[in-house]
Amino acid sequence: MPRIAPELLDTGRYPFVHEVATRFADVDPNWHINNVAMAAAFEDARARFMRSIGVHDALNGMRILIVSAHYEYLAEAHYPQPIVVHVGVVGRGRTSWTVGQVAVQAGQACGYCQATFVALDDAGPAVPHAPIRDALDANIIRPSAGLVP
Numbered sequence: 001m002p003r004i005a006p007e008l009l010d011t012g013r014y015p016f017v018h019e020v021a022t023r024f025a026d027v028d029p030n031w032h033i034n035n036v037a038m039a040a041a042f043e044d045a046r047a048r049f050m051r052s053i054g055v056h057d058a059l060n061g062m063r064i065l066i067v068s069a070h071y072e073y074l075a076e077a078h079y080p081q082p083i084v085v086h087v088g089v090v091g092r093g094r095t096s097w098t099v100g101q102v103a104v105q106a107g108q109a110c111g112y113c114q115a116t117f118v119a120l121d122d123a124g125p126a127v128p129h130a131p132i133r134d135a136l137d138a139n140i141i142r143p144s145a146g147l148v149p
Contacts, residue, residue, distance in 0.1 A: 004072060008141065009102050009109050014086035015139045016052060018045040022079045032076035033083070039071060042101050042113040045085035049099065053139055058131035062121050067096070069115040077103070077110040088141035090114060095125040097136050 007013060026037035050056060055064065077083055083105050090100040096118040103111035119128040128136075 004112050008090070008100055008112065009074075011084075011086045011102060011104060011109075013141045014088040014100075014102065015141075016045075016049045016087040018048050018085050018087065020044060020083045020085060022077070022081060022083060024079055027079050030076075032078055035071070035073065038073065038077065038083075038103065038111050039069075039113075041083050041085055041103060042069075042071070042111070042115075045087050045101060046099055046115060049087040049139075053135040055132050055135060058129050058135070060129055062119050062126060062128065064117050064119055067116050067118050069113060072112040073110070074112060075105075075108055075110040077105045081105050083110070089136050089139045090141055092133070092136050092140070095119050095127055097128075100141055 011017075020041040022033055022037070026033045028034035050064075083103050085101055085103050087099060087101045090098040092098075096116055098114055098116045101111075101113040101115075102109055103113075119126050119132070127133075
């Protein structure tokens with residue numbers, strides 16, 4: 001993944017926010033939240049985002065699959081402070097879309113994730129129904145021109 005555009009670390013650009021509680025069980029031998037727990041926090045926030053904008057309600061026989069997820073760990077996160085995950089759509093293609101997420105703890109970005117999804121019907125990749133496309137388009141994060149997310 002190329003360098004993260006600074007705009008993608010600007011939490012004010014994200015339309016959805018979810019707070020994730022950290023657990024003592026998430027701590028690794030180095031006394032920070034381990035990468036598996038961070039990935040789970042991103043996953044939980046993504047799922048809640050997709051539900052909140054109505055993607056699951058509008059599937060109408062379609063399915064969605066995650067086809068890639070890339071994580072950048074920017075700083076250590078620690079127990080017991082919560083992690084706040086900001087979520088939005090980075091871009092949308094014909095049958096797929098990419099969700100961007102920045103995780104923040106105590107005011108500092110501690111992780112970034114981009115996950116790409118594809119819509120499927122019985123024949124394979126398919127154009128999502130109009131309500132899904134509209135919901136995704138309404139939640140796009142728009143970085144400054146010339147910067148690659």
